[in-house]
Structure formats: structure tokens, C-alpha cells
Amino acid sequence: xxxxxxxxxxxxxxxxxxxxxxxxxxxxxxxxxxxxxxxxxxxxxxxxxxxxxxxxxxxxxxxx
Numbered sequence: 001x002x003x004x005x006x007x008x009x010x011x012x013x014x015x016x017x018x019x020x021x022x023x024x025x026x027x028x029x030x031x032x033x034x035x036x037x038x039x040x041x042x043x044x045x046x047x048x049x050x051x052x053x054x055x056x057x058x059x060x061x062x063x064x
Contacts, residue, residue, distance in 0.1 A: 008031060020057070025050060029059050 006027055008016075018028055033046035039062060046061045 004031070025059065026061055029061050030063055033061075 008023065009028070012026075013023075016023060021053055029048040029050075030046045032048070034048040037045045037047065039045055043064050046063050048059055049056050050059045051057075
């Protein structure tokens with residue numbers, strides 16, 4: 001089975017850098033979210049918890 005095509009917008013890349021996340025973390029959540037929630041205009045949020053510096057955070061990615 002082929003991998004889905006994932007394009008990360010320039011704005012998203014900027015936000016990834018500002019939040020000191022890795023592109024691999026973002027792609028991991030998009031491909032294997034713990035849950036998804038509906039957003040507007042046919043989009044959805046892919047959501048998973050990640051651990052950073054001993055704390056858990058919710059990583060929420062808007063997917064078109």
C-alpha cells in the first residue's frame with residue numbers, strides 16, 4: 001500500500017519551528033491519530049498526546 005501524499009504548508013512549517021516540534025512528530029499524528037474531530041469545510045483535526053520534558057501535551061493538527 002502506498003503512503004498518502006502529505007504537504008505541509010509554509011505557515012505550518014513556521015508553527016512547527018516556533019513550537020520546537022519535529023516534522024516527524026506532526027506526520028506521525030496525521031498518519032496515526034489517537035482520535036479525529038470534525039472541523040469546518042471538510043477538514044478535520046488529527047489529535048494525539050505527546051510527551052515533552054516529562055509532560056504530556058495534546059498535539060492537534062488541522063488536516064485538509
